[in-house]
Amino acid sequence: MQMNTDIKQHSHTERLFASATDVWQAMQEHRFVVDIERDRLPADSFARYLSYEGRFVETAMAIFGYALVKADTIAHKHWLIGVLNALSTEQVPYFERTLAALGLPASHIDAPLPVPVTAFDSGMLEIARQRTYEEVIVSMLAAEWMYGTWCTRANQTPSSNPFVREWVALHAEPTFLNQVQWLKDQVNGWSEQRFDFARSSAIFRKVLALEIDFHSACYAA
Template identity: 75%
Template sequence: MTTHTIPTHSERLLAANADLWQAMQEHRFVIDIERNRLPADAFGRYLSYEGRFVETAIGIFGHALIKAPSIEQKHWLIGVLNALSTEQVPYFDRTVAALALPAAHRGQRLPAAVAAFDTGMLDIAQQGRYEDVIVSMLTAEWMYGTWCTRANRTPNDNRYIREWVALHADPTFSAQVQWLKAQVDGWSEQQFDFERSSAIFSKVLALEIDFHSACYEV
């Protein structure tokens, strides 16, 4: 007798957006890191853009915290906010200083793709439901965790790139991805709006692709 396993909500989202997912997994930025050839100037620009987004991510998870329906979810999200502020923010402060890169200020003009990513992600959090915020961050963090876990197995001459990749291949980050995935997979069929969630999944991947391309533009 053949047993058919019903796909989870997250598996359905991934399957529906397989082309965009693969495009991000095979993005030039990802491949350059995996092959130890990311130009130093591109990484510097990426740090500037991503460092700013970490500030935005704190706001995004803040919206999730406010909209979370249970105290257990709120407790977890408080931990996420703590990790962003005590692990990722110090990484950028330390690395920007070590590489003597110009600090990224809020008034600084950003490439269109970087600004679109920042505002697009924040708009989902501000205007959407709790479920929308969770789907958006699952998309971004699942994507990062997947390629960084892979890249963490390859050598890289740049210690700051190694540290950044390792941060996203760390068990703590993996646990966060699994928590986000469990949130989505735990929703009832009535709570899970597949079309809406798939549109968010697709939008985030498209924004991520353009965002990671921007660091190559001078």
């Protein structure tokens, strides 16, 4: 009885975090993150990463599109429209500009993707298509909370690579961190009946595991 009382004293996001500390820490200590923090990420690895991430933007737009359709209030729909606008007017131009500056050939758009990259893409899209609004929000919370955390840390010691530096800064600025906070507020605002902890925790962990494999793929030759 006491145990149930203790659980209710914690927010939904605190419970999610506590249920995934192993995969969360594995991502925070990932080679990709550490290499950026120590200003030693190989340029070719970052170029591969950006080419993978750039192709994921379209999927991210679809994910938030599903969330928009499933959202239950006009306020939530309004916010999600803003997210979609930011993806199309800020992130898409960033990738177009940066990939061109890195001299990546146009053929990279049609190049086969590594299995971990396609697994991340299809896994996230499957959640958006088949799961509830709440579960879609939890999936994006896992990804964006993770990014906001390590990028805020890495942004304190900016990389000497201007492309890396800009990418990190994009995920440490108020606009992105406000989005992370919005996702947290969404989850924490749900009633106990609406928040399915078991399903949400499984999705939270799954997304972090997919992120780990995704970020490892950029080191492959």
